[in-house]
Amino acid sequence: xxxxxxxxxxxxxxxxxxxxxxxxxxxxxxxxxxxxxxxxxxxxxxxxxxxxxxxxxxxxxxxxxxxxxxxxxxxxxxxxxxxxxxxxxxxxxxxxxxxxxxxxxxxxxxxxxxxxxxxxxxxxxxxxxxxxxxxxxxxxxxxxxxxxxxxxxxxxxxxxxxxxxxxxxxxxxxxxxxxxxxxxxxxxxxxxxxxxxxxxxxxxxxxxxxxxxxxxxxxxxxxxxxxxxxxxxxxxxxxxxxxxxxxxxxxxxxxxxxxxxxxxxxxxxxxxxxxxxxxxxxxxxxxxxxxxxxxxxxxxxxxxxxxxxxxxxxxxxxxxxxxxxxxxxxxxxxxxxxxxxxxxxxxxxxxxxxxxxxxxxxxxxxxxxxxxxxxxxxxxxxxxxxxxxxxxxxxxxxxxxxxxxxxxxxxxxxxxxxxxxxxxxxxxxxxxxxxxxxxxxxxxxxxxxxxxxxx
Ligand code: PLP
Numbered sequence: 001x002x003x004x005x006x007x008x009x010x011x012x013x014x015x016x017x018x019x020x021x022x023x024x025x026x027x028x029x030x031x032x033x034x035x036x037x038x039x040x041x042x043x044x045x046x047x048x049x050x051x052x053x054x055x056x057x058x059x060x061x062x063x064x065x066x067x068x069x070x071x072x073x074x075x076x077x078x079x080x081x082x083x084x085x086x087x088x089x090x091x092x093x094x095x096x097x098x099x100x101x102x103x104x105x106x107x108x109x110x111x112x113x114x115x116x117x118x119x120x121x122x123x124x125x126x127x128x129x130x131x132x133x134x135x136x137x138x139x140x141x142x143x144x145x146x147x148x149x150x151x152x153x154x155x156x157x158x159x160x161x162x163x164x165x166x167x168x169x170x171x172x173x174x175x176x177x178x179x180x181x182x183x184x185x186x187x188x189x190x191x192x193x194x195x196x197x198x199x200x201x202x203x204x205x206x207x208x209x210x211x212x213x214x215x216x217x218x219x220x221x222x223x224x225x226x227x228x229x230x231x232x233x234x235x236x237x238x239x240x241x242x243x244x245x246x247x248x249x250x251x252x253x254x255x256x257x258x259x260x261x262x263x264x265x266x267x268x269x270x271x272x273x274x275x276x277x278x279x280x281x282x283x284x285x286x287x288x289x290x291x292x293x294x295x296x297x298x299x300x301x302x303x304x305x306x307x308x309x310x311x312x313x314x315x316x317x318x319x320x321x322x323x324x325x326x327x328x329x330x331x332x333x334x335x336x337x338x339x340x341x342x343x344x345x346x347x348x349x350x351x352x353x354x355x356x357x358x359x360x361x362x363x364x365x366x367x368x369x370x371x372x373x374x375x376x377x378x379x380x381x382x383x384x385x386x387x388x389x390x391x392x393x394x395x396x397x398x399x400x401x402x403x404x405x406x407x408x409x410x411x412x413x414x415x416x417x418x419x420x421x422x423x424x425x426x427x428x429x430x431x432x433x434x435x436x437x438x439x440x441x442x443x444x445x446x447x448x449x450x451x452x453x454x455x
Contacts (some may be wrong), residue, residue, distance in 0.1 A: 047055070050433070051074050066293065072292045076334070090325050094258070108332060115303070121302060146163065147211065149183070184229065200238050217252040270376075350437055354434060359426070384455070
């Protein structure tokens with residue numbers, strides 16, 4: 001597959017426009033997760049397919065998909081046309097009315113989610129999807145506690161950040177919200193002293209079962225976990241783990257919530273990552289890839305049992321922009337384009353025959369690479385100072401000068417990867433061309449030579 005959108009540069013902001021945008025941003029825009037005065041953000045003057053252009057007209061290969069979001073690349077013509085057409089017809093309508101774009105988006109999503117998750121509650125993004133999933137689980141079970149994993153990310157709103165198991169929770173974890181964290185299986189940095197994936201899976205399940213016993217099964221409403229954790233390191237659950245979590249949830253009447261905000265809509269080479277494990281959760285949350293992030297949208301796909309709880313009883317929650325027509329039209333066009341152009345299969349094949357083998361080669365050749373892992377177009381390279389001790393190149397919870405240098409080296413060579421702590425993530429759009437993928441990987445190979453010199 002060559003990228004769906006090759007072509008030349010799109011219309012770009014000129015250098016004067018870029019300079020003004022930068023100055024206004026620094027004066028008036030308050031950025032996420034940042035110390036405002038230490039920022040020097042990059043101006044994006046335009047984007048097309050798997051590429052973005054900066055304010056000086058330099059072109060970059062977007063190996064980050066903009067926070068693992070643009071699953072069908074930038075400016076897909078079918079999606080741009082669908083948004084434009086919808087805008088001409090009807091820009092907005094309250095969620096209580098029926099809207100054709102919303103109805104069709106719900107059908108397409110329901111048909112792709114596993115099992116019978118056939119009712120869709122729309123939200124504005126991933127964090128509020130998780131907030132609503134937990135609310136549904138609490139009301140459905142009449143219980144309050146929620147278990148979530150360390151090394152996870154579930155969003156930046158109050159409950160979602162409390163569910164999160166990475167350092168972003170620390171500064172926000174001021175109110176007791178009834179969340180309890182458990183250790184997920186992660187063999188490379190095992191909490192269970194395991195030596196094989198099978199052992200790690202079994203011990204992580206025993207740990208979770210003990211936690212359930214000590215917290216009291218009758219107090220636990222839900223277990224939420226990313227089917228394949230993304231921001232926290234793209235570490236794949238070992239054989240039997242998700243199936244084991246499903247069994248524990250069923251046994252103790254706990255609602256299983258699969259967070260597929262990052263892993264959903266083709267990213268892992270299947271529509272949803274749970275399909276790799278033949279597991280059907282009770283609630284599945286999504287956002288990002290549902291419409292490639294062109295207009296904000298998230299949601300919860302709901303099992304018949306939980307939907308039935310709110311058959312004659314009011315669901316006490318809603319959002320003005322729930323199922324927004326522009327977002328819904330973008331979702332319909334995105335899902336149809338993914339089908340038409342075989343993007344999910346393409347993502348799977350790229351992982352199997354291009355990215356996976358290249359990263360395995362990096363792990364052999366580069367002393368700075370501790371582990372490379374992933375599936376589809378969802379991969380991470382973990383950088384270490386020492387392969388024996390596995391000491392990370394940046395400590396958990398912070399960046400390091402070396403990691404910043406490596407990212408700058410990628411950028412100066414025209415590559416924008418996603419990075420977190422000691423990891424570089426390779427997460428391009430699902431429809432990136434094979435040649436573009438190889439070009440990006442060749443840059444990464446060069447940059448890893450620099451990393452080797454640091455350790
Ligand atoms: N859940 C997961 C797994 C995510 O990766 C993210 C965002 O990266 C979220 C939830 C939060 O989504 P949003 O930023 O749309 O609120």
